[in-house]
Amino acid sequence: MFKRLSIAANINIFIIGLGLVVAMGLGSYQVYRGYQSEKAYVVETIERLIDQDPVIGLALYFGDKALLEAASESLWAIKSLEYLAFYRSGQGLVLEQTRTASGFVPGDFSGLRDSLDAMAVGSHGSSDNLELTFPVFASVDTTRVAPTSRNYQKALEAFRANSSRQLIGHSHIGISLNALRQTMAPMVREVAMYYGAAILALIIVSLLLTRRMTAPLSQLAKVSDDVSAGRLETAFHVKGVGEVRKLATTLNLMIDELNEHRSRMDVDNKLLSLKVEERNEQLWKRNEALNNAISQVKKAENRLRQLAYYDNLTALPNRQLFLEQLETLLRLAERENKQLALFFIDLDNFKRINDSLGHSVGDQLLKAVAERLSKSLRTSDLVAKFTEASGNPSLGVSRLGGDEFTVLLNNVNGADSVAKVAQRIIDAMRETFVIHGHELVVTPSIGIAMYPDDASSVETLLKLADTAMYHAKNAGRNNFAFYSSSMETAGSSRLKMESDLRRALERREIVLHYQPQVNIVTGRIAGAEALIRWQHPEHGMISPAQFIPLAEEMGYIVELGSWVLYEACREGQEMIEMGLELPKISVNVSSLQFNAAFANLVKQVLADTGLAPENLALELTESVIMSNAESSIESLQELKKIGVSLSVDDFGTGYSSLSYLSRFPLDELKIDREFIIELDRPDIRNQQSGLVSAIIAMGKSLDLKLVAEGVDSPEQMAFLRQNGVEIIQGFLFSKPLPIEEFIFFAAERPYTKRLLAVEQTADEAARS
Secondary structure, eight states, X not given: OGGGSOHHHHHHHHHHHHHHHHHHHHHHXXXXXXXXXXXXXXXXXXXXXXXXXXXXXXXXXXXXXXXXXXXXXXGGGSTTEEEEEEEETTTEEEEEEEOTTOOOOOOOHHHHHTTSOTTSOEEEEOSSEXXXXXXXXXXXXXTTSOTTTOOXXXXXXXXXXXXXXXXXXXXXXEEEHHHHHHTTHHHHHHHHHHHHXXXXXXXXXXXXXXXXXXXXHHHHHHHHHHHHHTOOOSOOOOOOOTHHHHHHHHHHHHHHHHHHHHHHHHHHHHHHHHHHHHHHHHHHHHHHHHHHHHXXXXXXXXXXXXXXXXXXXXXXXXXXXXXXXXXXXXXXXXXXXXXXXXXXXXXXXXXXXXXXXXXXXXXXXXXXXXXXXXXXXXXXXXXXXXXXXXXXXXXXXXXXXXXEEEEEEESOOHHHHHHHHHHHXXXXXXXXXXXXXXXXXXXXXXXXXXXXXXXXXHHHHHHHXXXXXXXXXXXXXXXXXXXXXXXXXXXXXXXXXXXXXXXXXXXXXXXXXXXXXXXXXXXXXXXXXXXXXXXXXXXXXXXXXXXXHHHHHHTOHXXXXXXXXXXXXXXXXXXXXXXXXXXXXXXXOOTTTOSTTHHHHHHHHHHHHOOOGGGXXXXXXXXXXXXXXXXXXXXXXXXXXXXXXXEEEEETSSOOOHHHHTTSOOOEEEEOHHHHHGGGOTTTHHHHHHHHXXXXXXXXXXXXXXXXXXXXXXXXXXXXXXXXXXXXESTTTOOOEEHHHHHHHHHHOOHHHHHHHHHHHHHHHHHO
């Protein structure tokens, strides 16, 4: 370790270490001498006090314990004294005293005096204690004064007449060496302070001297480092004498020689570099210009290739590249007599998510879908994709635009293997996407066309796959369908229906029917639900189950939903002004309508129609509310501020939980008609009644009004009444009616009579 230190540091360590050793030795010796002197002084003081006090001798002679105790008070002034005892010759112990709570245990007095002469002083010590025995004398004439007489006057007269002393007994003294050491503490501190100051002064002097002595050496070491690193080119000066000055002179000579040699080398190198630069400059410039040109061309080509053939958002092959690779694979399949399968994939509900949450969320969702589609396909699935390096088809997924993707399988082994791949894609998409804190669910509708069974050209194959996709979507979404020739007719019908639907509002073919909601406790009307109907001039009344999904796919549902909201509020206000009992009008809200601007639309419609907010109830399905729970809470709170009622429609068919529903500002819960209808089925009646009872209990626990849809039989109404449901809606009282018929029906108020008839029917059925 010391080899790594500087000379100054080693000298300082040596001097300071030596000073510490000397100081500790002298200090220890001084403290030891003081301790020995203090101990000798204590022993001498005790011996003197006992020997020079005639009262102690007389008290011991007469055996006067009280007087002896009083005479020895002066001895207890010594702090280290722990034990005191007096023994009279021939008679034994006269007095024994111990300092309070000292814990001192004296040795055997006889043992301490065994080997000693009667006149000798005894001493026995340990590390903690010191025991002494002193002879005790008294100036008394033992022939004239008897010990039992206790004649102190006569004894003192004898003492004054005769100065001779008689050995009367012995004292036994116990001294605590620990207490004695404690009295030395001030001296120890004084010695420590003294030698500490001396060490500090030694450190300061040593540092100053060594710094002065070794400063020139440090300077020489730094100079040597600079010379070796090539940083010193001029002579230097060092303060020092003798060897230091000689070493400095030698280093200066070395620096001069190095500078001279470096100057010669620099001149030679410059001449050589000038010749090389002169010869290579023109070639280098030409190569640089050529490389820059090639690099720019390659970058431009790559960029153009990327823009022309790949989607900027997902980095997947775009429509152009897909068509090229499909053309290539069709030629290969024709030459090798192989089958191909084309998947046309469209995302369900993507437009609603994109419109309600914004394009940034929609773009991130498309990227996540593209990644999941790619991961769901194995190499063995042979998904075709064009690669620039080889010019041959390889594996991947393509994006045609919007939410449309394609997957191309070559060398397939029949429809079963293709169906397995389609199902794997559907399974992969079931998992929730988390985008910007939103938990989103999108499902694919997949249309499949086969080569050469269905088509042999690129355009036809793509068109047929698109047609199959629409049939998969119409069949319930989150599904796949293989193309069949029967779809052509359905496709033409669909286009005709789309065209007719766009003109239906203009032609006033879209109308509202109203189905009453009846309070089965009071027998009075509790409200009416506005239900959209399409009266087609050729096909008659078209079910909403047919044209509502079509309107959503066409992007027409928002306009259609706005019309329904306005028309229901307008007609509802007219009926109220006519004096009809109509506490509320219920309007269904589409998922694509329910966005950030919907609350403003409701406010504007109420202002335009004059309908009071408390007379309007908005019905939203579980899936609409739960698709984006946090955003839904904000939108529902805005609607509650307006004053309208909020209802959960078709409850039980979604995926909401009690904990989630409790966070929403809801007023009403509608039990889906599917649960009510199945109450009449004997095979599942018990199971279904338990499920309906659980839904009712959940609604009550959330303090929501309960409305049962699809009540068609007295038995259903009886069950609902027994379980506490007060408002029902269904064919038991009335089917949905045009407004003219509904006004007449509501004015007649047949609910009480109808309710009594239903109750009688239910009672008769129960008795039978």
